[in-house]
Amino acid sequence: MAKKYWLMKSEPETYxxxxxxxxxxxxWDSIRNYxxxxxxxxxxxxGDDVIFYHSNATPPGAAGTGTVSNPAKVDPTQFDKxxxxxxxxxxxxxxMWFCVELAFKKKFKNLVSLEEMKExxxxxxxxxxxxxxxxxxxxLSKAEFEHLVKLGK
DNA sequence: GCCAACGTTGGC
DNA sequence: GCCAACGTTGGC
Numbered sequence: 001m002a003k004k005y006w007l008m009k010s011e012p013e014t015y016x017x018x019x020x021x022x023x024x025x026x027x028w029d030s031i032r033n034y035x036x037x038x039x040x041x042x043x044x045x046x047g048d049d050v051i052f053y054h055s056n057a058t059p060p061g062a063a064g065t066g067t068v069s070n071p072a073k074v075d076p077t078q079f080d081k082x083x084x085x086x087x088x089x090x091x092x093x094x095x096m097w098f099c100v101e102l103a104f105k106k107k108f109k110n111l112v113s114l115e116e117m118k119e120x121x122x123x124x125x126x127x128x129x130x131x132x133x134x135x136x137x138x139x140l141s142k143a144e145f146e147h148l149v150k151l152g153k
Numbered sequence: 154g155c156c157a158a159c160g161t162t163g164g165c
Numbered sequence: 166g167c168c169a170a171c172g173t174t175g176g177c
Contacts, residue, residue: 011163056163078173114164132170134162 005047005145006039007062007128009055009136017052017063020104029075029099030085038138040100041072043139047112050102051140051148053128054111061113062148070101108152122147 010016020026031037050066075097078087090096092121117123127138132152 009163055154060164130162134171136162144173 001045003141004043004045005050005140006048007051007066007126007138007140009053009054009079009128010056010092011027011056011103012063013056016054017104017107020052020064020066021070021107023104024068025101025103027073027075027099028069029077029097031099031136032085032087032097032135035135037098038067038101039137039139041098041126043070044072044100049105049145051145052102055078059111059113059115061111061115061117061153063111064103064152065105065149067105069103071136072100075099110152112148112151116151117148120147120151 012018015026028040029057031040046068048068050068051062052064052066054060054063064146075085077083077085078090078095078097079092080086085097102121117126118129123129125136125146126140126144130132
């Protein structure tokens with residue numbers, strides 16, 4: 001299957017592109033949204049390219065790139081009673097939530113702010129720009145991905 | 154299976 | 166801190 005492209009949101013106060021650069025890879029756990037989960041379990045493949053997006057930031061925007069480095073596995077945080085992400089409906093036999101591993105690729109020299117993205121004709125169909133969109137993982141076209149990389153250089 | 158209430162996200 | 170948008174929950 002052809003390589004896909006994704007945009008993954010994170011609040012930099014929680015986990016930023018700098019954290020990913022330091023860690024090299026991270027498991028994208030604690031996702032509690034069915035649509036995002038289904039992207040991870042059904043559509044994301046090792047080698048897919050990812051835009052790392054800073055939400056709830058000043059300013060919000062695309063901060064860098066990564067790549068999917070491991071396919072979806074069971075998200076361990078759903079079994080941790082002390083975690084905010086504990087899921088009482090889940091069991092080891094029937095886990096509900098999954099996570100992929102993301103590897104650092106590049107930090108953008110220039111953060112591509114949300115404001116800048118809105119001005120870009122080639123990006124006008126991006127889901128992230130749609131008002132009220134809260135989905136933390138969204139698919140991108142190859143052209144959108146490449147345009148963002150160009151702007152970030 | 155509908156839908157109102159509620160909680161969360163995220164830009165501003 | 167406000168509020169619009171949207172997903173989820175739960176009563177019926």
